[in-house]
Amino acid sequence: MSTPAASSAFDARPLIEPADRATVRAYVRDLRASGRAPAPNIASRAVFAVLAVVAVLFVFGSTVIGVVGGMMTASGGGFSPFLIAPILVVVGVVAVLATALVRMFGARTGERWWRLDRFARANAMTWYPSVSNPPLPGMVFGIGHGRIASDVVRGERPRFVEFGNYVYRTGSGKNESTHRWGYVAVKLSTPLPNIVLDAVGNNRLFGSNLPAALEGSQRLSLEGDFDRFFTLYCPSGYEADALYLFTPDIMARFVDHAAALDVEIVDDWLFLYTPREASTLDPATWAWLFSVVAALLDKLAQWERWRDERLAAPATGAAVPARDAAGSAALPFAAPAASLGPPPGVAPEGRRLRRRVPWAAIIVIGAALLLMLFGPLGVFASIIENLSN
Incomplete structure (x- = not known):
């Protein structure tokens, strides 16, 4: 697949300009024929149609039964061809409605x-x-199933x-739960310590909304x-590195542009x-996310100069040859003029944050379950005791 040409400016017009239905249908056919999109899920459409039928019957079923019953009473309880008419009307309405809903759902997806x-x-x-x-490698991507x-x-x-x-x-x-996230993934030029910025503004009642509980x-x-x-969470021993990475100007960028987002730095992502x-x-959401990424990357050049001193080669204890008066070393090779630092990378202790068991949430959920299980029994026992007295 060819890479699209670079754009000179943010262009949100395709999100809002009018769409021709025939053009969209042709596009979806070509998309599926090329293998880029899966074929229609017949099973899900059938389930959707059945739910539509049940909903219509729930709304109009009692009315139809009442009409048929009234007509049977009026005809003396005998069979009449006219009794079939209300049923046929309902069946027709159900079929038309189910077809329309399935087509509408497919059209909206396309x-x-x-x-x-x-x-x-x-x-x-x-x-x-x-x-x-x-x-x-982000924390939300290695959890659960059906990912x-x-x-x-x-x-x-x-x-990238x-x-x-x-x-x-x-x-x-x-007990199955579905978890939904929106994400932005940006590839960095060098691995960094695992650092998490847990946004305070989107926390839940019992604390962080992140799927992993981190050690305090x-x-x-x-x-x-x-x-x-x-x-901010950083691996133990990497506090100075976090302060190097999060200088006041970078902190200001995160506060001004990304305060509604949780942030994770892991490996080179x-x-x-x-x-x-x-x-x-929504064009406004895209404009916001594009501006967030641009604002952050504009300030992250120093991140890519960071090196983990823990990866520096240990001293061997061998004597270092002295340089002569001309400044050259007595070596059988030409040494680089610049002083080299540690290679890019992160020592093992800085690659992942330690996680903890979310005991507070477990205790609250456990207490709620106990109340649900034993609460009614307690009420029942209290009633029996009052009756016996």
């Missing part, structure tokens, strides 16, 4: 694909309908940047008002997470 594909091309990027088990990223908009030059919506499920059966001992307080917007869709048909 139009969404058409718009996002054209939007990506207009902005020098490429759109993908879905990516199963995306191979990304899939959808409406992925990706640019690969001059720096990807926007997408991500879904995974945990549990099974009645790794929390680092930064200067100014930064702690009002983010809780920068992730931005949001509980709502990141790949959307």
Whole structure:
């Protein structure tokens, strides 16, 4: 697939300009014929149609029964061909409604694909309908099952940047839960320590909305008002490195542009997470996310100069040859003129944050379950005791 040409300016017109239905249908046919999009899911459409039938019967079923019953009473309880008419009307309405709903659902999906594909091309990027088990190292991508990223908009030059919506499920059966995230993934030029900025503004009742609970001992307080917007976690022993990476000007960029987003730095990736869709048909959301990425990358040049001193080669104890008067070393090779630092990378202790068990949430959920299980028994026992007295 060819890389789209670079765009001179942000172009959101494909998201809002009128769409011709025939053009969209032809686009979807070509998309599926090329293998870029999956074939229609017949099973899901059948389930959707059945639900539509049940809904119509629930709304109009009692009315039909009443009409048929009244007609039977009027005819003396005998059979009449006219009794079939109300039933046929309901069946016809159900069939038309189910077909219309299925077609409308498919048309909306096709139009969404058409718009996002054209939007990506207009902005020098490429759109993908879905990516199963995306191979990304962020904390949300290795949890649960049924992992899939959808409406992925990706640019690969001059720096890899990807926007997408991500879904995974945990549990099974009645206890299965679906988790949805919007994300932005930015490839960095060098690996960095695993650092998390947990946005305070999107936390839930019992604390962070992130899927992983991090040990509190790794929390680092930064200067100014930064702690009002983010809780920063860094590996133990990497506090000085975090202060080097998060200088006041970089902290200001995060506060001004990304205060509504959770941030994770892991390996050579920068992730931005949001509980709502990141790949959307809303031009304002795209303008915001594009500006966030641009504002952050504009200040991250010093991040790519960072090196982990823990990876420096240990001293061997051998004597270092002295330089002669001309400044050259007594070596059988020419040494580099510049002083070399450690190679790019992160020592093992800085690659991942330590996680903890979310005991507070477990205790609250356990107490609620105990109340649900034993509360009614207690009420019943109290009633029996009152009756016996």
